Amino acid sequence: MRIGVIKAYFKKELLDIYRSKLILMVYIMPSMLLILFGYGIKTEVTHTRTLIIDNDQSKVSYDLVSTFEHSKYFNSDVKNLSENRALNLIKQDKKDLIIIIPEAFEKHLLKGLKTSVGVYIDGSFPSRAKTIENYVNGVIYDAIMKRSGSEVDRALITINARNLFNQSLRDEDMIVPGVIGLVLLIAPAVLSALLIxxxxxxxxIFNFYSSSVKKIEFLAAKILPVLLLHGINIFILFLWAIYLFGVPFRGSFLLYTFSSFIYIIISLSVGLLVSIITSSQIVAYVLTLIVTIIPGFLYSGMLMPISSMEGESVIEAHIYPVMYYTHILYDVFLVGDGLSASKNLLYLLILVGYAIILLGIGSLLLKKRIA
Amino acid sequence: MxxxxxxxxxxxxxxxxxxxxxxxxxxxxxxxxxxxxxxxNLDARNVSVGIVDYSPGFISNKMLSDLHYPQFQEPVFFASQERLNLAIRNKEIMVGIVFESDFEKRFHTGNNPVLNLLLDSTASAQSYLALNYIQHILMRFQDTLSLAPIEIQIHKLFNPNxxxxxxxxxxxxxxxxxxxxxxxxxxxxxxxxxxxxxxxxxxxxxxxxxxxxxxxxxxxxxxxxxxxxxxxxxxxxxxxxxxxxxxxxxxxxxxxxxxxxxxxxxxxxxxxxxxxxxxxxxxxxxxxxxxxxxxxxxxxxxxxxxxxxxxxxxxxxxxxxxxxxxxxxxxxxxxxxxxxxxxxxxxxxxxxxxxxxxxxx
Amino acid sequence: MNRLQVRKVSVTYRKKTGLKPVNLEATGGEIIGLIGADGAGKSSLMHAIAGAKSFDGEIEFDNHIYRSPKEAEKIKGSIGFMPQGLGLILYEHLGVNEHLDFFADIRGIKQDSAFRAYRERLLHMAGLSDFTERQAGRLSGGMMQKLALICTLLHRPKLLLLDEPTTGVDPLSRMELWDILDDIIAKEKTLCIVSTAYMAEATQMDRVLLFEDGEIIDKGKAGELVEKVRPFSYEAAPEPFENSITIHGYTYSLKPLELKSKEPTLDAVFFINFLKKYGPIPEISIVHKDRDEDVPATIMEAKGLTKRFGKFVANDYIDMELNRGEILGLLGANGAGKTTFIKMLLGLLPIDEGELFLLGKRIESPDDRQMLKAKIGYVSQHFALYKGMSVRENLRYFANMHHIESRRALDLIKEHANTLGFYTYLDALPTDLPLGINQRFSVAAAIMHEPVVLFLDEPTSGVDVVARAIFWEMLQRLKKEWNIAILVTTHYMGEAEFCDRVVLLRDGKKIADDTVKNLYQIHPDAHNFEDIFLDYYNLN
Structure with missing residues (x-):
């Protein structure tokens, strides 16, 4: 390998990226994606538009209603409407939740008789509906528990739940590291595919074909600028995560940096493979997006834990390198075990292996001649 | 034209x-x-559960039999809480349930029984959902003992499943x-x-x-x-x-x-x-x-x-x-x-x- | 010694044969010209020798034998290859100096004082010394090619492969390119293989190879090739003979004719070949045009037309006139302002200053143009046609755009295809056709609506001799039968002679405007039109 050749290509590449304004894409897109997804993906549901129909108008029912009124999760309205008209409000997308407290609610409760509360939830957005359902369950049970007599109370099992790594269940803590994994997969892949x-x-490309520039030199020359430019993104994304989103950082910064660089090598190798089979920029662009975005989303563990996957998706998740990296990401941000946990070490080694293999395949398939 | x-x-x-x-x-x-x-699928499905049961008995068995597909995987038993912790850290287990040794006794004597849950909250949505499932199971379980007299009838409109x-x-x-x-x-x-x-x-x-x-x-x-x-x-x-x-x-x-x-x-x-x-x-x-x-x-x-x-x-x-x-x-x-x-x-x-x-x- | 031996080398692309097995032998200091129509195999041979494409057979250079691009690796340090296309190997956003640095580095050249002197010399010869900071994307076509050439020469290659380096380049830049080449070859004893569409250039070379359909069908000194066709070349016959081609003042015939012989040029080789292979050129005619509108004699009149891009004045107070039944040639170096001028005439660029009259009407607003569009035909530099549609579909589209009724459009397409000789290609996609055919059918697309004026921007660039001749024949007929005005730009100075009048631009200014005959009278020493052109450009 001749350093002079690599340096020349490297300089040319940087000048070209800068002057063709591609630099904007390199630095705007990752941060924009992180900020938009970081703010945009919320699993917590607040301000649910709620209508409560209190047919009881008793002390107990008032208590229940006021619990809803004081929760940030609900924007409650208390009205006396017929059930049909109320349901129509959901149909018109004016309300998300309707709670109907039956007559004689208090009476039944005091007598220890069975009574039921009717709850209607707009199910169009399933995860939202599910979350609302859980909130409602929680609120109603809590209210009943508080009220119930001491005799029963002491016999009930209470739950002592500890949320590990993310005590306050912040969405940001969960989403942001995953998005970093996604962004560092897409952006370097797109850039390296385009450069070739x-x-x-x-x-x-004839300058490469017809000169004595070696394949490995050409590859190094294409890889280094991407590595350098997106290497800076590793730190930019880190700063956004910590200072904008307030995600804790409990692990080793060195591990974060090192694994991220390895990961960038993997994703730019993906771009390299795409560039080998395509010959026009638009096709390369779209193809890179297709092979990175969807698997990146699915297997980052951001939306769905790998441990909850079934069947072939488990295998696919293990084949796709994104899972190993996000595991380390969640560790350095939220857990903090570092390499003392054998799994982190194993995953880091797997990443290194991926980098070597993908880069190897890419350089094998790259031909120094016209197809 | x-x-x-x-x-x-x-x-x-x-x-x-x-x-x-x-x-x-x-x-x-x-x-x-x-x-x-x-x-x-943003639902909590197929959640992996780890159990440490220091007080095996009727209650814990009854509860565990309610953790089933599609919400939960077959529970995995661990000998100690440390082992369970490690598995959670390695993302092999998402929800850990620990039955303390006096759990069964407290339950029977009505002395504030406490069930310990450990949740991997890096996936906060799912862990929250999982927590709710378990709450629900607990409620139902106690309901059969006629302890909670309220029933919540949930109707999810348009997409009931x-x-x-x-x-x-x-x-x-x-x-x-x-x-x-x-x-x-x-x-x-x-x-x-x-x-x-x-x-x-x-x-x-x-x-x-x-x-x-x-x-x-x-x-x-x-x-x-x-x-x-x-x-x-x-x-x-x-x-x-x-x-x-x-x-x-x-x-x-x-x-x-x-x-x-x-x-x-x-x-x-x-x-x-x-x-x-x-x-x-x-x-x-x-x-x-x-x-x-x-x-x-x-x-x-x-x-x-x-x-x-x-x-x-x-x-x-x-x-x-x-x-x-x-x-x-x-x-x-x-x-x-x-x-x-x-x-x-x-x-x-x-x-x-x-x-x-x-x-x- | 720098000896090149090509033994039974053939090249195949995915579907078709690029080159059938050929042999070639050459030594350092020689200049070998490759001539032939596009797609005849010239580029394939160069790609094979450059080690940029896999091939069958064996190549030996400098005592090194290679049978694949991989084996060619060792020799690539002593090869310089410039592929086809204006400034193809240049990076749009890199400056002149940055290019030289880049090429020096990837070639691993030691940047000592000798190299720096060599580099300065190349820069100077290319006339780029004053533009070292300018980015390649902002250079004119001629400058780009000169820059590409000196980048290719930077590592002092022993074998130089240049694929149509002068296509699309003006005569002056072309001369400068050859000056650089001649100088280097003489000093370095470089073996140089060049393909060219200019027969005048081929005549100067040590040897030429004539390609056709992937084969070398003839080779030798240009003189020898010409010698072979001497018996078939005659003074132009007044009446067309059977099985002969009469064109550009010549009549070519395989059978002896009762005509005076005429000294042939290299062009003759192409016509004779065509005759042997396909017989006489199919008669070109023009679809009959019924209505003869009331059109003023002066189609276009420009008064002080000016265009500025920032500080740069692209067109500087240009006056010009274009009349009915006239072919006006617009000549000038790359970047002299020809395309800018045409674009202003067409309304593709706003006019900064000056007045423009089209069909006697002063053009002031876009609305003035709207109704004139139906009377204008335009063929742009790259025969811009829609690649996703067959020839027929393209023509139908253009007919519809000109509001021609469908049945009439179908008839017209058939007639044009017949008369202009591309009927058999009607259902092919433009990308699968030779340039010459595309060029004819672009013209069909531009004249379907029977315009009274036709603008053609470098319509013959990269097209082979015979196709070019047919093309000009077509323009002459069009002028005669439709009595329309034609404005054409070209870099082939030979073609200027087919024009009735010539306007010469330099640095955005008009420096000559006269008939070809008068220009020859003003420049009595000129042997051909290229000399006249150079006279104007070398003058002060």
């Missing part, structure tokens, strides 16, 4:  | 002959929607319609710039307005056909999505919306010089629009400033309108807001894009 396909499309 | 139809014919022909693009568009309207509908496929597939289709209408429209203009046919196009004795309109319409037609294919094969065919409202209303709304997106495409085409710039610009313009649409977070739960801003996102009206048609079965008369939102905002956007690109003629 652009030369193919414009014809400047 | 002859020229108008000639342009539409030509654009459709060119689209059909550019196989790469054709495949990508077909993929987006079919497989991509299928994958999104099939793969993404909480199928994620319905929702995710529709949401993905709406995003695809947005993205493709923008990118394809921008691309038909910029392709002419790249191929050097732009000048020839300008020299045709056809009115510029007709050219822009015909080119936009041709891409709207492609998107509409894609939508029909997707609704027919993936939504109805594979996912068996119920439609509670009027399909015609949905198609009409989509038609107006496609023109809105085409307007954004026109704006991008007036600025971009090559396909690469379209790709960059469309991401930068579309992401905030999608963010403001309420697709991820309901509009009413946003920061007040964002909530106001979202009023100008046509996607907001389109998504709410489409969901209302498919799931809520909203009456036609009550859809007017969504139609008004899409048509007014779309009108403005299309007019602006139209004027911007018109200046190049």
């Amino acid at each position: 396909v652009k030369e193919k499309e414009n014809g400047t | 002859r020229a108008f139809w000639a342009i539409i014919r030509k654009e459709l022909l060119e689209f059909l002959r550019s196989y790469g693009l054709l495949i990508v568009v077909l993929y987006s309207f079919t497989l991509d929607v299928y994958i999104a509908g099939n793969g993404i 909480t199928s994620y496929s319905y929702f995710m597939a529709l949401a993905e289709l709406l995003s695809i319609i947005t993205l493709l209408a923008v990118i394809l429209t921008a691309a038909v203009f910029v392709k002419e710039k790249e191929n050097g046919t732009w000048d020839i196009m300008l020299l045709m004795p056809t009115d510029a307005k007709a050219v822009i309109l015909a080119k936009s319409l041709s891409q709207v037609i492609i998107v509409m056909i894609g939508t029909i294919v997707c609704v027919g094969t993936v939504l109805f065919g594979i996912f068996d999505l119920p439609i509670n409202g009027s399909l015609a209303a949905f198609m009409l709304l989509t038609f107006f919306y496609a023109f809105t997106s085409a307007g954004i495409g026109l704006f991008i085409a007036s600025v971009a010089r090559n396909i690469m710039q379209i790709a960059q610009l469309s991401v930068i313009i579309m992401m905030p629009l999608i963010f403001l649409s309420g697709a991820w977070t309901p509009v009413y739960a946003m920061h007040p400033i964002l909530e106001y801003l979202s009023i100008i996102s046509p996607l907001r009206y389109y998504i709410q309108g489409s969901e209302s048609i498919f799931f809520r079965g909203t009456a036609l008369i009550d859809l007017w807001e969504y139609f008004a939102g899409v048509i007014v905002l779309g009108g403005v956007m299309f007019w602006y894009g139209f004027r911007k690109i018109g200046k190049l003629f």
Whole structure:
């Protein structure tokens, strides 16, 4: 390998990225994605538009209503409407939740008789509906528990739940590290694919074909700028996560940096593989997006824990490298075990293995001649 | 009029002959929607559970028998809490349940029995859901002992089984319609710039307005056909999505919306010089629009400033309108807001894009 | 010694054969020209020798034998290859100096004082010394090619492969390119293989190889090739003979004719070949045009037309006139302002200053143009046609755009295809057709609506000799039968002679405007039009 050749390509690449304004994409897109997803994906549901129909108008029912009124999760309205008209409000997307307290609610409760509360939830957005359902269950049970006599109370099992790693169940803590895993997969892949396909499309690839520049030099020359430019993104994304989203950082910064660089090598190798089979920029762009975004989302563990997967998705998740990286990410941000946990070490080694293998395949398939 | 139809014919022909693009568009309207509908599941399903039972007995057995598929995996037993902790840290276990040694005794004597739960909250949504399941199980269990006299009757309207496929597939289709209408429209203009046919196009004795309109319409037609294919094969065919409202209303709304997106495409085409710039610009313009649409977070739960801003996102009206048609079965008369939102905002956007690109003629 | 031996080398692309087995032998200091129509195999041979494409057979250079691009690796350090396309190997956003640095580095050149001197010399010869900071995307076509050439020469290659380096380049830049080449070859004893569309250049070379359909069908000194066709070349016959081609003042016939012989040029080789292979050129005619509108004699009149891009003045107060039944040639170096001028005429660029009259009407607003569009035909530089549609579909589209009724459009397409000789290609896609055919059908697309004026921007660039001849024949007929005005730009100075009048631009200014005959009278020493052109450019 001749350093001079690599340096020349490296300098050319940086100048070109800068002057063609591609630099904007390199630095705007990752941060924009992180900020939008970080703010945009909320699993917590607040301000549920709630209508409570209190047919009892008793002390107990008032208590229950006021619990709803004081919760940040609900924006409650108390009205006396017929059930049909109330349901129509959900149909018109004016309300998300309707709670109907039956007549003689208090009476039944005091007598220890069975009574039931009717709850209607707009199920169009399933995860939201599910969450609302749980909130409602929680609120009603809590209210009943508080009220019930001491005799019964002491016999009930209470739950002592400890939320590990994310005590307050903040969405940001869960989403942001996952998005970093996603962004660092998409962006370097797109850039490296474009850097090579652009030369193919414009014809400047002939400078490589017809000179004694070695394949490995050409590859290094294409990889280094991406690594350098997106290497800076590792730190930018880190700063957003810590200072904008307030995600804790409990692990080793060194591990974060090192694994991220390895991961960038993996994703730019994906771009490299795409660039080998495509010859126009638009196709390379779209193809890279297709092969990175959806698997990146699915297997980052951001939306769905890998441990909850079934069947072939488990295998796919293990084949796709994103899972190993996000595991380490969640560790350095939320857990903090570092390499003392054998699994982190194993996953880091797997990442290194992926980097070597993908890069190897890419350089094998790259041909120094016209197809 | 002859020229108008000639342009539409030509654009459709060119689209059909550019196989790469054709495949990508077909993929987006079919497989991509299928994958999104099939793969993404935000529910807490198949949660892995680890148990440390220091007081094996009737209660713990009874409870564990309630942890079952589809919500929970077969529980894994650990000898000590340390082992359990390690498994949680390694993400092998999401929920840990620890029965302390005096648990059973306390329960029987009515002495504040406590059940210890350890939750991996890096996946906060699922762990919260899992917690609720367990609460629920506990309640039911105690209910059989007639301790809690209340019953909550939950009715989930429109989607009683909480199928994620319905929702995710529709949401993905709406995003695809947005993205493709923008990118394809921008691309038909910029392709002419790249191929050097732009000048020839300008020299045709056809009115510029007709050219822009015909080119936009041709891409709207492609998107509409894609939508029909997707609704027919993936939504109805594979996912068996119920439609509670009027399909015609949905198609009409989509038609107006496609023109809105085409307007954004026109704006991008007036600025971009090559396909690469379209790709960059469309991401930068579309992401905030999608963010403001309420697709991820309901509009009413946003920061007040964002909530106001979202009023100008046509996607907001389109998504709410489409969901209302498919799931809520909203009456036609009550859809007017969504139609008004899409048509007014779309009108403005299309007019602006139209004027911007018109200046190049 | 730098000896090149090509033994039974053939090249195949996915579907078709690029080159059938050929042999070639050459030594350092030689210049070998490759000539032939596009797609005849010239580029394939160069790609094979450059080690940029896999091939069958064996190549030996400098005592090193290679049978694949991989085996060619060792020799690539001593090869310089410049592929086809204006500035193809240049990076749009890199400056001149940055290019030289880049190429020096990837070639691993030691940047000592000798190299720096060499580099300065190259820069100077290319006339780029004053533009070292300018980015390649902002250079004119001629400058781009010169820059590409010196980048290719930077590592002092022993074998130089240049694929149509002069196509699309003006005569002056072309001369400068050859000056650089001649100088380097003489000093470095470089073996140089060049393909070219300019027969005048081929005549100067040590040897030429004539390609056709992937084969070398003839080789030798240009003189020898010409010698072979001498018996078939005659003074132009007044009446067309059977099985002969009469063109550009010559008549070519395989059978002896009762005509005076005429000294042939290298062009003759192409015509004779065509004759042997396909027989006479199919008669070109023009679709009959019924209505003869009331059109003023002066189609276009420009008064002080000016265009500025920032500080740069692209067109500087240009006056010009274009009349009915006239072919006006617009000549000038790359970047002299020809395309800018045409674009202003067409309304593709706004006019900064000056007045423009089209068909006797002063053009002031876009609305003024709208109705004139139906009377203008335009063929742009790259025969911009829609690649996703067949020839027939393209033509139908253009007919519709011009509001021609469908049945009439179908008839017209058939007639044009017949008369202009591309009927058999009607259902092919433009990308699958040779340039010459695309060029003819672009013209059909531009004249279907029977315009009274036709603008052609470098319509013949990269097209082979015979196709070019047919093309000009077509323009002449068009002028005669439709009595329309034609404005054409070209870099082939030979073609200027087919024009009735010539306008010469330099640095955005008009420096000559006269008939070809008068220009020859003003420049009595000129042997051909290229000399006249150079006279104007070398003058002060």
